[in-house]
Amino acid sequence: MLFLCAFTALANLTSFEPLRRYEEKHGGSLHGKYKDATPFRSSVKTDGEKSGSKSASLVDELGVMLKEKGFNYHGCEVLYSGVYGTELTCEIFIGPVYYQRLRHMVSDKYQVRSTGPIDPVTRQPVKGRKRGGGVRFGEMERDSLLAHGAAYLLHDRLHTCSDYHIADVCSICGSLLTTTFIQPQKLPVRQIVGLPPRKPPSKVACHACQTGKGMETVAMPYIFRYLAAELASMNIKMTLKLSN
Numbered sequence: 114m115l116f117l118c119a120f121t122a123l124a125n126l127t128s129f130e131p132l133r134r135y136e137e138k139h140g141g142s143l144h145g146k147y148k149d150a151t152p153f154r155s156s157v158k159t160d161g162e163k164s165g166s167k168s169a170s171l172v173d174e175l176g177v178m179l180k181e182k183g184f185n186y187h188g189c190e191v192l193y194s195g196v197y198g199t200e201l202t203c204e205i206f207i208g209p210v211y212y213q214r215l216r217h218m219v220s221d222k223y224q225v226r227s228t229g230p231i232d233p234v235t236r237q238p239v240k241g242r243k244r245g246g247g248v249r250f251g252e253m254e255r256d257s258l259l260a261h262g263a264a265y266l267l268h269d270r271l272h273t274c275s276d277y278h279i280a281d282v283c284s285i286c287g288s289l290l291t292t293t294f295i296q297p298q299k300l301p302v303r304q305i306v307g308l309p310p311r312k313p314p315s316k317v318a319c320h321a322c323q324t325g326k327g328m329e330t331v332a333m334p335y336i337f338r339y340l341a342a343e344l345a346s347m348n349i350k351m352t353l354k355l356s357n
């Protein structure tokens with residue numbers, strides 16, 4: 114692949130860099146010497162390299178090398194028009210440039226999620242781009258939101274968009290694990306017996322207190338309920354004190 118560059122663009126550093134690299138490669142090969150052609154290094158030599166050389170600029174030194182072998186000082190070449198066959202009057206810098214494609218594609222990297230698959234145990238979003246999981250909001254991210262005082266956003270990330278759960282808690286005994294659901298007695302049976310229709314009882318009740326009077330609904334992360342269950346398996350009772 115050929116690299117073409119107008120001489121007038123050399124004031125630009127980006128355009129200047131290929132010239133230096135070309136001169137180093139070309140000048141070095143003509144003289145049969147090894148040359149350091151590392152891209153984007155300073156074109157001016159450091160103090161350590163200065164000794165033993167008359168020129169302060171590496172480009173000047175390489176330009177002299179090119180000129181000795183009959184090339185243009187700045188690496189320019191004479192080109193002819195492909196249409197008319199006439200010589201192009203401007204100075205054109207020409208030399209080999211090697212490119213390599215970067216294989217990291219946006220389509221392979223992007224990750225986004227509003228709602229999606231959750232872990233059946235913790236009820237929190239699963240991880241992994243392939244599975245449509247979420248981007249982990251870890252402790253450091255939590256700390257940064259705390260430092261900014263963005264409490265509502267923190268609540269949204271860690272609770273609302275994560276494992277939001279409404280638990281039935283017994284305010285009498287403070288337990289959130291003793292909830293039982295009461296099936297109301299079927300109406301047709303009562304009608305057959307001849308009893309008056311009874312007021313349907315509350316659907317949830319505390320199995321330990323044998324009543325549904327103290328039941329309250331509390332929003333909490335599901336993992337908190339999971340923690341209470343884990344502690345209960347180790348014979349540790351967790352009680353909640355509810356208040357308005």
Ligand SMILES: [Zn+2]
Pocket residue numbers: 283284285286287288291319320321322323
């Ligand atoms: Zn209770």
